[in-house]
Amino acid sequence: MITGFILRALEGKIVIAVGILLAVAIIVPALNLLTPPDSAFHIPTYVMALMGKYLCYALLALALDLVWGYCGILSLGHGAFFALGGYAMGMYLMRQIGSRGVYGNPDLPDFMVFLNWKELPWFWYGLDMFPFAMAMVLIVPGLLAFVFGWFAFRSRVNGVYLSIITQAMTYALMLAFFRNDMGFGGNNGLTDFKDILGFQVQAGGTRAVLFAMSAFMLALCLIVASAITRSKFGKVLVGVRDAESRVRFLGFRVENIKLFTFVVSAMFAGIAGALFVPQVGIINPGEFAPANSIEVVVWTAVGGRGTLIGPIIGAILVNAGKSFFTGAFPEFWLFALGGLFIAVTLFLPKGIVGTIQHGWNARKALKAAADAEKGRDAGAAPTVQQVQAAE
Amino acid sequence: MNTISETRTKSLLYLEDVSVSFDGFKAINSLSLVVEPGELRAIIGPNGAGKTTMMDIITGKTRPDTGKVIFEDTIDLTKKDEADIAQLGIGRKFQKPTVFESHTVWDNLELALNRSRGVFATLFYTLTAEDKARIEEILVTIRMTHRKDEYAANLSHGQKQWLEIGMLLAQEPKLLLVDEPVAGMTDAETAETAVLLREIAKTRSVVVVEHDMGFIRDLGVKVTCLAEGSVLAEGSIDFVSSDPKVIENYLGR
Ligand SMILES: Nc1ncnc2c1ncn2[C@@H]1O[C@H](COP(=O)(O)OP(=O)(O)OP(=O)(O)O)[C@@H](O)[C@H]1O
Ligand SMILES: [Mg+2]
Numbered sequence: 001m002i003t004g005f006i007l008r009a010l011e012g013k014i015v016i017a018v019g020i021l022l023a024v025a026i027i028v029p030a031l032n033l034l035t036p037p038d039s040a041f042h043i044p045t046y047v048m049a050l051m052g053k054y055l056c057y058a059l060l061a062l063a064l065d066l067v068w069g070y071c072g073i074l075s076l077g078h079g080a081f082f083a084l085g086g087y088a089m090g091m092y093l094m095r096q097i098g099s100r101g102v103y104g105n106p107d108l109p110d111f112m113v114f115l116n117w118k119e120l121p122w123f124w125y126g127l128d129m130f131p132f133a134m135a136m137v138l139i140v141p142g143l144l145a146f147v148f149g150w151f152a153f154r155s156r157v158n159g160v161y162l163s164i165i166t167q168a169m170t171y172a173l174m175l176a177f178f179r180n181d182m183g184f185g186g187n188n189g190l191t192d193f194k195d196i197l198g199f200q201v202q203a204g205g206t207r208a209v210l211f212a213m214s215a216f217m218l219a220l221c222l223i224v225a226s227a228i229t230r231s232k233f234g235k236v237l238v239g240v241r242d243a244e245s246r247v248r249f250l251g252f253r254v255e256n257i258k259l260f261t262f263v264v265s266a267m268f269a270g271i272a273g274a275l276f277v278p279q280v281g282i283i284n285p286g287e288f289a290p291a292n293s294i295e296v297v298v299w300t301a302v303g304g305r306g307t308l309i310g311p312i313i314g315a316i317l318v319n320a321g322k323s324f325f326t327g328a329f330p331e332f333w334l335f336a337l338g339g340l341f342i343a344v345t346l347f348l349p350k351g352i353v354g355t356i357q358h359g360w361n362a363r364k365a366l367k368a369a370a371d372a373e374k375g376r377d378a379g380a381a382p383t384v385q386q387v388q389a390a391e
Numbered sequence: 392m393n394t395i396s397e398t399r400t401k402s403l404l405y406l407e408d409v410s411v412s413f414d415g416f417k418a419i420n421s422l423s424l425v426v427e428p429g430e431l432r433a434i435i436g437p438n439g440a441g442k443t444t445m446m447d448i449i450t451g452k453t454r455p456d457t458g459k460v461i462f463e464d465t466i467d468l469t470k471k472d473e474a475d476i477a478q479l480g481i482g483r484k485f486q487k488p489t490v491f492e493s494h495t496v497w498d499n500l501e502l503a504l505n506r507s508r509g510v511f512a513t514l515f516y517t518l519t520a521e522d523k524a525r526i527e528e529i530l531v532t533i534r535m536t537h538r539k540d541e542y543a544a545n546l547s548h549g550q551k552q553w554l555e556i557g558m559l560l561a562q563e564p565k566l567l568l569v570d571e572p573v574a575g576m577t578d579a580e581t582a583e584t585a586v587l588l589r590e591i592a593k594t595r596s597v598v599v600v601e602h603d604m605g606f607i608r609d610l611g612v613k614v615t616c617l618a619e620g621s622v623l624a625e626g627s628i629d630f631v632s633s634d635p636k637v638i639e640n641y642l643g644r
Contacts, residue, residue, distance in 0.1 A: 002515070004515070004517055005514065005515050228514065231513065231515070231516065232501065232514070232516040233510060233513035233514040233516075235494060235501070235502055236502060238491065238493055238494065239491045239494070239502060242491055242492055243489050243490070243491055243492075245452075245473075245485075246485075246489045246491065247502075248473040248477070249473055249477050249482075249483050249485075250477055250502065250503050250508075250558070251474050251477030251478040251505075251508050251562065252474060252508045253474045253509075256509075256510055257510060260510045
């Protein structure tokens with residue numbers, strides 16, 4: 001049963017993408033660690049760190065594609081799940097500092113000592129243990145998505161209204177995390193990390209492993225997402241996107257379908273955030289900023305929603321563009337991003353991958369029609385409709 | 392004449408004194424209707440008579456303000472939602488044909504198939520030989536075997552109507568509510584649809600809403616004429632169409 005579920009995921013494009021990701025997971029760290037800095041093949045650490053960041057963003061975009069591209073839920077709050085995963089990892093990393101902090105307190109992170117706190121708040125318990133922290137990376141975003149989705153989907157909040165409340169959710173969390181008395185480090189967030197699982201966060205080897213893990217987790221989540229979307233459940237998802245009432249009147253519980261997908265997606269986003277934090281060395285409430293979540297939508301749209309691969313490509317391309325722009329002409333980045341979104345919406349509504357797929361299918365259909373024309377048989381007479389079929 | 396208590400004990404669907412209003416406008420006005428097991432019933436009536444709204448009430452989309460809606464003598468449908476009611480065995484074809492356009496004809500039927508609809512059951516579902524045979528059988532019934540791999544988006548209006556009827560069959564309902572099935576169909580298709588619906592009604596109850604009087608005549612079944620949210624006349628097509636109230640409110644227009 002489970003094997004069938006996973007095997008179904010491994011369709012052509014997905015196999016290729018997973019293959020590329022696994023190759024990247026090995027080759028990039030190898031070139032970083034094993035080649036001398038003056039070699040033409042050397043990948044500097046800062047480039048690897050940047051690429052690792054893009055992979056985390058790609059996983060976040062994949063998460064959004066699952067709910068938006070397949071289920072039609074335009075979440076403008078996925079940055080919140082990403083940030084929560086990041087905070088869970090950040091809290092683990094803070095606890096690893098131990099007495100090496102500025103104040104040398106073995107139990108309390110520096111910012112708590114600074115605030116004159118005497119003991120660790122209960123919600124920090126257990127986060128010094130890696131397995132527990134990793135469970136929280138999944139559970140906290142998943143639980144928020146569950147509670148949020150439970151109310152939203154049951155009351156049939158849809159479309160723009162849903163988008164607006166997801167945006168409100170991430171904004172509210174941002175304001176909460178900015179407060180010092182919340183116990184998450186206020187506006188400074190969590191930083192100055194030292195170790196992860198006993199290895200120095202800044203060490204070359206650790207960075208290489210973190211990079212490899214990002215590529216690996218992206219590949220794994222891609223397989224899971226593909227397995228979900230290619231199952232009967234995935235077909236129901238697309239049904240919910242295109243004709244929600246039809247699905248309901250066929251006897252499916254649309255709210256449960258949405259809830260499951262939303263929770264899985266939030267967990268993907270949490271994993272992305274958790275991998276992001278040790279690679280950039282900081283997590284602060286800015287990650288909850290509503291604009292961040294909107295950027296994810298742009299990446300996904302650019303790459304092509306409802307394609308799984310598209311959002312990954314979109315996230316990498318747009319963020320590479322962002323790195324270039326913010327280096328070369330920082331003041332233009334926001335205009336470029338806005339312009340890109342408008343251009344894609346107007347001229348490339350299916351996104352990059354969607355457009356390529358569309359062209360490919362149209363060609364195949366034309367060819368099939370031409371073949372059928374040759375060996376014309378009454379039942380399967382080719383029609384213009386068949387050509388349009390592929391579109 | 393049957394008294395209410397007599398009809399209640401053997402009806403499949405029983406509506407009594409149902410009313411619903413939208414912003415003060417009474418779309419359904421103390422409507423009563425009984426559908427027997429195995430019955431094929433036609434419903435006619437002018438635009439805005441409340442035919443679609445009646446289906447909304449039966450299928451749980453709209454809650455009536457007052458009145459009883461009872462399925463199989465005991466089940467109170469006003470307490471249930473769309474998914475529950477569909478699982479109880481009431482299928483519905485919408486006035487505007489609604490199929491999954493980005494899925495193939497085959498996938499549309501597979502999704503509609505009366506199988507466990509839970510999240511995990513659908514995640515791990517694999518097509519069994521039995522389900523395959525059932526889908527093929529339905530494809531034959533709706534005469535779409537040769538188009539099974541076609542995307543539903545590319546079907547003609549009439550074919551979408553048929554596919555939707557096929558999806559309802561896959562659902563294996565006890566009661567089928569069909570809203571304007573021949574809208575947008577050619578005369579030949581309309582005649583075929585009448586044959587198809589009669590065939591379907593051999594094994595279950597069907598309620599058909601239609602404006603096409605020729606089609607209603609083809610069906611040759613008991614007709615209910617609705618107007619302004621309540622029943623104007625009920626009986627054979629000849630009886631109903633000679634009723635002066637029906638002529639004034641509907642046919643005479
Ligand atoms: N959700 C709603 N909100 C407000 N008014 C509604 C709603 N649903 C139906 N109505 C009104 O109720 C009346 C009955 O509509 P209904 O669609 O049931 O008519 P119908 O008999 O199906 O007509 P047609 O033959 O045109 O399909 C109409 O006047 C319609 O405008
Ligand atoms: Mg109607």
